[in-house]
Amino acid sequence: MLGHKQFKALSVALSFTILTFGFSSQPASAQLKVGNLSEIEGDVTCGRGTGGALAYAETKNYLVYICGAEDDPTAPRFYRSRTRNGGPGLNLEAVNYDPRQLRYFEFRNDDYTYILQIPTSRIPNPVLAVEFPNGKRVEERVTRYLARTDVSTPSQGVCSFITSNSVNIRSGPSTTYSVLTQLNRGRVVRALNRRGNWVKLAGVEDPATERVRPINGWVSNAYINGCSEDQFDRWRR
Template structure:
């Protein structure tokens, strides 16, 4: 009986976390139109990172974001530079960051990049008319997680936008 309770408890925790992440993405999206920048968000082009070597060996830097603790890179696929393939994080405190390969990525999923590392999920929201205050959302295997506000977001002009205006 106890193992059944543990099983349902784990499912409930995971479902609750997924629902909270979804709610966070919806609330972050807002409902009003307007400019894609916010007073605390700097938006630009990855051309600002001309000498950055973080995505060497890939198709290049597709997108870049900064939070208070991380510099985040979405590196493109060498065979199609408009498609995300790699996630790289650089910890601002000097500790090693995360390097992930996208196993499945749907460019039509909308307003964020999503990468998985086992049971860890990394969501990087993309600024838009609907998402004025994008965030990095990380979900841990135990159902807990955290969010950090993105203060700077750069996108490669050759990227195929995952945002549909239809």
């Protein structure tokens, strides 16, 4: 187990590696390959002490694994990266924070932030990004992304979005409940579960920061759809 100072040193080393590579972006025409984690069956990077792999991504220079918690395999807990040239990798554990945002995973190591975007119809060209203490951000295009298809309702909620303007978010699953707030078309939310024609919301994304703040409300099923329509349709059947 690496100590705090070793983690920091490794993080800085990786950051210099990133700058050396330049995180050169691939052409916009580069085809993203999306598939199932069964394609890397036998890979033990997410091994003992984890709940197994939740997601896997490849870029020009890196292989990235998002591993679930041992006690809840649907909850992301570990970030593990490996360089293609055999250089130093990075192992991070999310402690006292949830790394799952609605459209990306976010892991922190001191003042460095590592972000892996999740491909959806709204993010057709996801990136792996590193944000530095001085505010600089470097990115590298994801060329391959694999995920578990057997987890359609993670405990954090399904990424969804509002489809109309001035949509009422209510305190309960009916028009008789009070209006807590209103959301406009395109606002991204976490859909937690469904009761009849109403969907329970657990969070709403801040459009400025893309970070999620909690919300405890309900929205009519007529005004919500999924960031990934296939996943959302399976979930709300």
